[in-house]
Amino acid sequence: MEISLDEADIKILNLIQKDATLTNQDIAEITGVSATSVWRRIKNLEDVGVIKGTVALLDQKKSNLNVSAIIHVRLSRHGEDTRTEFENFIEQRPEVTECYAILGQHDYALTVVVPNVEVFEKFLAGHLLNHPLISESTSFFTLRQVKYTTALPLNLHQT
Known part of the structure; x- marks a missing residue:
């Protein structure tokens, strides 16, 4: 099943790929989409499986995995x-x-x-x-x- 991403979805996804700690309000201010719409879009992207999860990225060397x-x-x-x-x-x-x-x-x-x-x-x-x-x-x-x-x-x- 192909999922169609519009320009707002792509902007939101690009932002949260760089920093998943951004609030819906932060994303709304950057993208010009309302915070409620951001929440709905993110929820939909999770529901259809585009967003698989949210994780913390660790520094390999600082984690002593050399x-x-x-x-x-x-x-x-x-x-x-x-x-x-x-x-x-x-x-x-x-x-x-x-x-x-x-x-x-x-x-x-x-x-x-x-x-x-x-x-x-x-x-x-x-x-x-x-x-x-x-x-x-x-x-x-x-x-x-x-x-x-x-x-x-x-x-x-x-x-």
């Missing part, structure tokens, strides 16, 4: 049951912050965040590579974060 890695994983076999089993396994691993099914030589790309290399090794050797569905993995340690955002580029679909 190591980030990207891991490409190839499964030993393919099928719906295999994908479901692997994805359920990944859902249970707190150090995996992102998981994408991908095309190419590998089946999945994972982002893993841990305090140090020793914890990474325990995850990799003790959990990931011990999983019976995994035939191969390639790990890449990140050096530094060049760009990070959770804000979706809503203006791209405007004509």
Whole structure:
């Protein structure tokens, strides 16, 4: 189901993607939409699933999570049951912050965040590579974060 976002919705969404602590009145003053209308629009966007939740973004380094890695994983076999089993396994691993099914030589790309290399090794050797569905993995340690955002580029679909 495609949801149509008008200009006011996009302005509201862009604002709350940058700062979810803005009040409806703050948003109303910035967008020129009434506070009541802002509340209704946000409630509707929540109800239809455009807004999935509101969270606090933590600083990875200040949270003592100093190591980030990207891991490409190839499964030993393919099928719906295999994908479901692997994805359920990944859902249970707190150090995996992102998981994408991908095309190419590998089946999945994972982002893993841990305090140090020793914890990474325990995850990799003790959990990931011990999983019976995994035939191969390639790990890449990140050096530094060049760009990070959770804000979706809503203006791209405007004509």
